[in-house]
Every structure is written in structure tokens, then in C-alpha cells.
Amino acid sequence: MTDRDDKRTVEFPERELEALFKEARRETMLPSGGLMERILADAESMIDTREATEAARLAALRAPAKQRHPLMAAMVAALGGWRAVAGLATAGVAGLAIGLGAPSAVTVLATGSYVSGTEAYDTATSEYGIDALLPSFYELAAEG
């Protein structure tokens, strides 16, 4: 090789190399449809896995709250649910109030002492008027 050739070797490419690069760019390999599908399937399974993990995590968080009082839950269920239990509780409180608040009226009614023996029962003159059959709200209000 002569000096001149060497010089040409160095000179030629810039423009021609550019042309080659341009042609190479046009020839760049395109992905096959199969590859695209595989890649997309990877992505989707990644989402599925993440969603499953998240669902399991949430389920794990929720579970202990449900199982905190199994005995309590069983009792409530046996009595007919929370509404029945609420009714029972109300009745209990009412009973307690009556018991504490109106002893005389209730005992009188309960023992039936207002109908003593064979005595003629005269509602008009009797000390125990018809209103004695009703709870004495006045006394309740006074004492309780």
C-alpha cells in the first residue's frame, strides 16, 4: 500500500460510512408478533401476581378482626343476631328501671293485693283506682 492509499482509506469513510449507517438503520430487525405477545404475557402475569399478592395481604389484614371473639360471635348468632341482642338488652334495662324505680306500684300489681279476698271491689271508692294499674310515672320521675 502506498501513502496515497492510506490517506484515501482514512478519507473515504465519513460520508460513505454515514450512508452505510443510514442503510443499516432502515434494516433494523423488527420484533416478531410472537415476541410481542410473550413480552405482553410477562407483563400481564406480573400484574396478576401483584394483584393476587395484594388481595392475599388484604385478606390477611381483615381476617383477625373477624375472628377476634369467636365465642361472642357464636352467642350473638345463637340469640338471633345483633338486632335480637339489642332488643334483649333494651328489655333488660327496662326491667331494671321498673324494678328500681317503681317498687310499690309493681309489687302491688304483682301481688294482687288490690283485690283482697271477697271484699266488694268498688273502683269508684277504692283506694286503688284504675290508674293504679298503670305504672306511676310520677314516682318514676321523682325517684329515678
Added chain:
Amino acid sequence: MDLPRRMRYAEPVMTMPFDALNDVSDEALLVAFGNGDRAAARALTLRLTPRVVGYAARLLKDREEAEDVAQDAMLRLWKIAPEWRQGEAQVTTWLYRVVTNLCTDRLRKRRSKGLDEIAEPEDGRPSQDSVLMQRQRVDALQAALDQLPDRQREAVVLRHIEGLGNPEIAEVLEISVEAVESLTARGKRALAAALASQREILGFENDGS
């Protein structure tokens, strides 16, 4: 108006539905994917796979291996999506880096097995006859590229075929911008020397002065 863009991405997989995510950045799509957005996964696949596989094929000269690398690189992208730190690196830069490393590993393995000669230029997909001269030129360029040291080849391909800027190449190869400049310059000089003897065969003599 958006037809050309449509065509560009729709070309490889014509059956896939196309959606209105053209104007969304790679990063925003990646974050959306990290939050479980399947449409984002589709858009990213369509947008990034051609670049990834093209670059891998350029480095590996083997279609099948390039597809494996592309799938592997994209899988890594799907995996890191939830932890993607926004604003730190471009998604494409990150991908180019992953592909570069995966290809380097494969080339190294290939060499250690002494199988470097297995990969002939890409199998003739379209009819070769019609584009024989161009084919010949591209093959010659590819052959010359293959003679380069790995780093030079990566730098030249990223700069002149993938069209990246020097700062981005520096990020991909994890070297300084000056080192990139030096690699591309040396790479091009070596390419020129390798191709010089084939100028006439490649039809350059008639191209002008």
C-alpha cells in the same frame, strides 16, 4: 394526522388494539404499569420492544438470541416498575444499558465456547435478490462492526444506528462523555479501515468523487 405514528407502532403486531397513549411519556406509562395498568403494559411493549430487539440483534447478529435478550430485558423492566424512581434515568437509557450488559454476557459465553462463528448474517427474511446491493453493504458494515472490540461496537451502534446522543450513551455504558467520544472515533476509524478494501464491491466507487 396520527396515522403515520399509528403505522409505526402497529406494523409489527397488527392485531393488537391501539390506544390513545401515544403522547404519554415512557416513564408515566411505567409508573401506571407499576400500579397495575394493563393498557400501559401494552403501550410500553409496542413502543419499546422494536428498539430493544433491534439493538440486541445488532450486537448479537442472531435473531433468536436477540429476541431472548429483548424478552429478558423487558421482564426486568416489568419487575422494577413498582420501584421505578422518577426523574433519575430515562426508561430507554435504562433499557439500553440492560440490553448492552445482557449481550456482553452472551458474547462472552459464546467466545469462551469458541462459537463466535456460528452466527452468519441474519437469515434472509425478505427476498434477498431485490435488495442485493443494499443487503451486501449492510452485511459488510455488520461484519466490520463485529470485528470491533465490544465497547467500541456498542458506542458506534448506539451513536450512529440507534441515534443516541453522547451524554445518553455515556449513561448507558456508564463511562464519561469523553470516553464515549474516543470510543466512537476509534470505532469509526477501524470500520473505515475494514471497509476500505471493499469499496468497489460495495458500489461506492461510482457514487461520486
